[in-house]
Amino acid sequence: MTAVDTNNILSVKRRAITVLAVQFTGRNGAEVVAFVRSADEKFTKGVTVRNGGSYVSITEDGAGGRVRKGDWVVLDADGKFRVFSPEELAKLFLIKG
Numbered sequence: 001m002t003a004v005d006t007n008n009i010l011s012v013k014r015r016a017i018t019v020l021a022v023q024f025t026g027r028n029g030a031e032v033v034a035f036v037r038s039a040d041e042k043f044t045k046g047v048t049v050r051n052g053g054s055y056v057s058i059t060e061d062g063a064g065g066r067v068r069k070g071d072w073v074v075l076d077a078d079g080k081f082r083v084f085s086p087e088e089l090a091k092l093f094l095i096k097g
Contacts, residue, residue: 017077026069032056043079
């Protein structure tokens, strides 16, 4: 068995980033659509979004997805819209009030 050289073990932190996000409650589809449309034009090129009532549909350059009640729509640091369940968001981000 190989011994571990403790001089090579580092404590590292993940790069801290701040993102913008909105949660779909099932009743705020217009707000989610407005959030996506209000992003800088360089982020929304090729993105279509529509309010389907009980869901919101976001399509980005051929890749599509539905935002369901409780899901979060995130504009990440790379300028891409991502959809996370509440559980996924809680693992990845600290929500500030």
